[in-house]
Amino acid sequence: MKRVRVAVIPGDGIGQEVVPAALKVLRRVAECSQRLEWEFVEFPWGCQYYVDTGMMMPDDGLDQLRYFNAIFLGAVGDPRVPDHLSLWGLLLPIRRGFDQYINLRPVKLLPGVEIPLKGYGPGSIDFLVIRENTEGEYSNIGGRLRAGTPDEVVIQNSVFTRKGTERVIRYAFERARRSRRQVTGATKSNGINYTMPFWDEVFRAVARDYPDVSSHLYHIDALVAYFVTRPESFDVVVASNLFGDILTDLGGAIQGGIGMAASANINPENHFPSMFEPVHGSAPDIAGRGIANPVGQLWTAALMCEHLGFPEEGAWIIKAVERTLEDGVKTPDLGGQARTDDVVERVLTHVERLSHCDAGK
Ligand code: GGG
DSSP states (O other), rough: OEEEEEEEEEEEHHHHHHHHHHHHHHHHHHHHHHHHEEEEEEEOSHHHHHHHSSSSSSSHHHHHHSSEEEEEEOOBBBBBBBBHIIIIIHHHHHHHHHHEEEEEEEOOOOTTTTOOTTOOEEOOOOOOOEEESSSOOOOOOOEESSTTTTHHHOEEOOOOOOHHHHHHHHHHHHHTTTTTTTTEEEEEETSTHHHHHHHHHHHHHHHHHOSSSSEEEHHHHHHHHHHHHHHHGGGGGOHHHHHHHHHHHHHHHHHHGGOOOOEEEEOTSSSSSSEOOOOOOOOOTTTTTSSOOHHHHHHHHHHHHTTTTEEEEEHHHHHHHHHHTTTOOOOOTTOOOOHHHHHHHHHHHHHHHHHHTTTTO
């Protein structure tokens, strides 16, 4: 039996609903597996903490998180706090401070889910977006001069390092060797004339080390169109920080909605804990109503199990979610009438069946 310590940050809005839902499933998975025991330690950080203290997390927040095996996060954002303050006060310092330079965002069409695209069945869309997660367009280098005047100047620099660019692209090629051996790179080297030609140059150099993997570079404007017109053609897509973020909201939409989308912020060397969070935000419009879709958070929980060395347990969660959706137990964003708790109860039932944990009942 392995003891696994997880720092839990439900955060804001629906994070307060979908995180407890996922913890319930994770606890049952551990009971059924008998191979692991969770120790969940909850941190009350986020926008309410900001309203109360002026900080999204304490000054020593990263030190408090450092020795956990993983971080499990819900959502960040609240209309009372400007978005750039909430993001740069919690999520981004964790991603950067713990060198979580890989952001894995799977896009897969699950059974029982209707999507806006016609003619696609379960599994026919199945690819992985790998987003660079620590540099690129998300830089805090820049400034604002003569604010509020007609002569105002605002500058935000992008930062692409050779190390940062090469390691994410190489990770994508390695990952593609585990799937259909195809990598697509997102670029914009026609309009963005320093960073993106550099990105392409590194992409092509890394591709030469992987003759067994086919590779393509597409301008981001064409790529978003291909996501809609031929999503079945992708295997692994690698993108800079901003492009990856935008692509995966679209990825969420083509797998049924942003509430479905999972993500993992990984430090591959395990020098620091990795962080698991769904792609969606805090959804203040539906927060507190008990109807948030827990699938993104549950799928994220499965990615965490896999990362921590429990792939079988992760597979139970994904399979249980698939069966729940096939049963038609779906929240309103997917066209159903179920509440968050209904989905969780059905997922628990399927986890028990899949793991034969219900044998004694
Ligand atoms: N689930 C985490 C969350 O609330 N994300 C909201 C968000 O806006 N994230 C921006 C980003 O991932 O760059």
